[in-house]
Amino acid sequence: MRDVAIIGIGQTKVGEHWDKSLKELATESILAAIKDARTERVDSLYVGNMLSGELTGQEHLGALVSDFVGLRGVEAVKIEAACGSGAAALRMGYVTVAGELADIVVVAGVEKMTDKPGDAVTASLAMAADGDFEAQNGLSFVALNALLMRRYMHEYGVKHEEFAPFAINAHRNAVNNPYAMFPFAVTAEDFKKSKMIADPVNLLDSSPVCDGSAAVVLCPLDMARHRYASEHPVKLRACAIATDSIALHDRRDLLGLEGAALSAHKAYSQAGLGPQDIDLFEVHDAFTIMSVLSLEVCGFAERGRGTRLGLDGDIAIGGRIPITTMGGLKARGHPVGATGVYQIVEVVEQLRGQAGKNQVSDARLGMAQNIGGSGATVITTILEAMD
């Protein structure tokens, strides 16, 4: 095994891209990442995507995208792990480079969700849940998160308004992200008045349906140092996948998010680090409750105390553990299979010192956690700035 670096990043603006196809979105981010990496060679392409079949009538994205971006011939496959598809593809890229099976690997995440009506999208997203027990009984993804949130509020005596800081923080940070879907601020008052989706989850608790693509280029750290001696590659300190039961009713500990806890534990072990070492955390804020649970099981707050991080300002840039620094799933947007790669792109921006007005000062170690389903597949990645 050898150390792996990220040497290129690329992304499209997140939004409703009715004028661009899935392969055009992927191409835009991949070509940007390849240009950023200044490489002319690519050995393998891993495409993270969840719903291309259901929502755009196209599978076989590995071959499709590799040809369209001018890489015909290279190893290329699609990786699917629901909303964790993007970082699951990153894990495959990491394994391939670390294991010395290839040198230059492009990992892209892409999703195109807005060409179909909302009910079709809701039904497609439910394919990440357990078909026999959850989707079959009419549970949509927002409903599953509502069950978690209701239980959390009951268990710990937390009020719904205490989740507001997560939405407010994400939107505030999105203002300075040119790639964000919702670059505008929201207030506690907005949160309070926000439309109810599935009680207690309201619109501002929820991330949007949207289109987008992000990509990164990986290579061995030694090669990165040699080729890019004057620049600052970012080292992948860890990238770990863990799973849990898909169905909520089958979990040993409903609010324990055991897949996320195990994934974070594996990543911390691989890196020889702990939560106290992390300078920023791109959390999977598909819903505010998911941010809270993720922060707790990753060791940033005690159980039942996660909302305090928002109320106390700890999650803000300049706070103890800045999260969703470029807007997160909530305000940058959540094109599901692409999200995990967007998170990595944003951590790299922070570690390179390229995050502009949202720069976390002295950011050396960044973490991202990408979650598939309501916690069934979880990928935790830790990145480090190199001198």
Place this chain on the structure above:
Amino acid sequence: MRDVAIIGIGQTKVGEHWDKSLKELATESILAAIKDARTERVDSLYVGNMLSGELTGQEHLGALVSDFVGLRGVEAVKIEAACGSGAAALRMGYVTVAGELADIVVVAGVEKMTDKPGDAVTASLAMAADGDFEAQNGLSFVALNALLMRRYMHEYGVKHEEFAPFAINAHRNAVNNPYAMFPFAVTAEDFKKSKMIADPVNLLDSSPVCDGSAAVVLCPLDMARHRYASEHPVKLRACAIATDSIALHDRRDLLGLEGAALSAHKAYSQAGLGPQDIDLFEVHDAFTIMSVLSLEVCGFAERGRGTRLGLDGDIAIGGRIPITTMGGLKARGHPVGATGVYQIVEVVEQLRGQAGKNQVSDARLGMAQNIGGSGATVITTILEAMD
């Protein structure tokens, strides 16, 4: 990098499994493979599948299947590369073990196609083609293969009946395979009278729509030797993916099947072997024309001479290069995302000397080629019997 062995195999009978769900099929093959491997530990699970979303309303198979088979917590993802999904998952498993990122990896392929009506299946399979240029214009998969076959017949002056030996050979071999969907013989007369599907492709040129699952267990070769000193593990000499344009109109050489040629070239190079060394070849006979093209570009026949291998008896067990030794996609069946793993299971059976009446004598080196789309993603695997 370290050498990788296959220490366990499992498979379900291929057929119309209306009484079993997708996860039940996957579980049957995985538990059989784990039992065969006599391992109690599994680090990672890769599931090859193409159409679970479209045909069974379920994505997120990594987490779903890992939990259902009792492996909750392990790394698990779904790999998709159209009909090449099974062997693409094998490639990911190979990379993970060879690269020392995990020790015991289960690779499963699964597909459930018969719960939906035929036209829905045809439309779903077309998602492996280029949506914008092929599927959009009504080209189904059999139509794409008909274009290739027509061109081949025109280019080389080959008659349709010259393809018959491929179907006859596959069916003859399926008779002795308890897992085959069609364990009965067919004759040249049957082939001649067979129903036309898309001129010139007839029913007996074509593999069936069906359900099934196959699985293998991988581990480092050293571990296999140590743990199973009295038995015969099979070594993965090579496993290589290459791609080509998805759309036929965009290929540089229509009958050159460049993705397959490149994939075979990479596999031969990795193994330090050539076609003359291969004792049997599990070819991707989704359609007879695909077998012929694959045999040619892999170096078993000159271009335009592939049908001679059938006519001269070279492809039979006991012939120069036995193919589809357990029935192939044609007669064992072609549950698309599972096929690539079935091929590997069958090569392992041959190399272990467990192929019964279909045993290729002195089989030491076996090859399998799994093809996604009409040649856009191709995975070539070479396996060797160990003493």
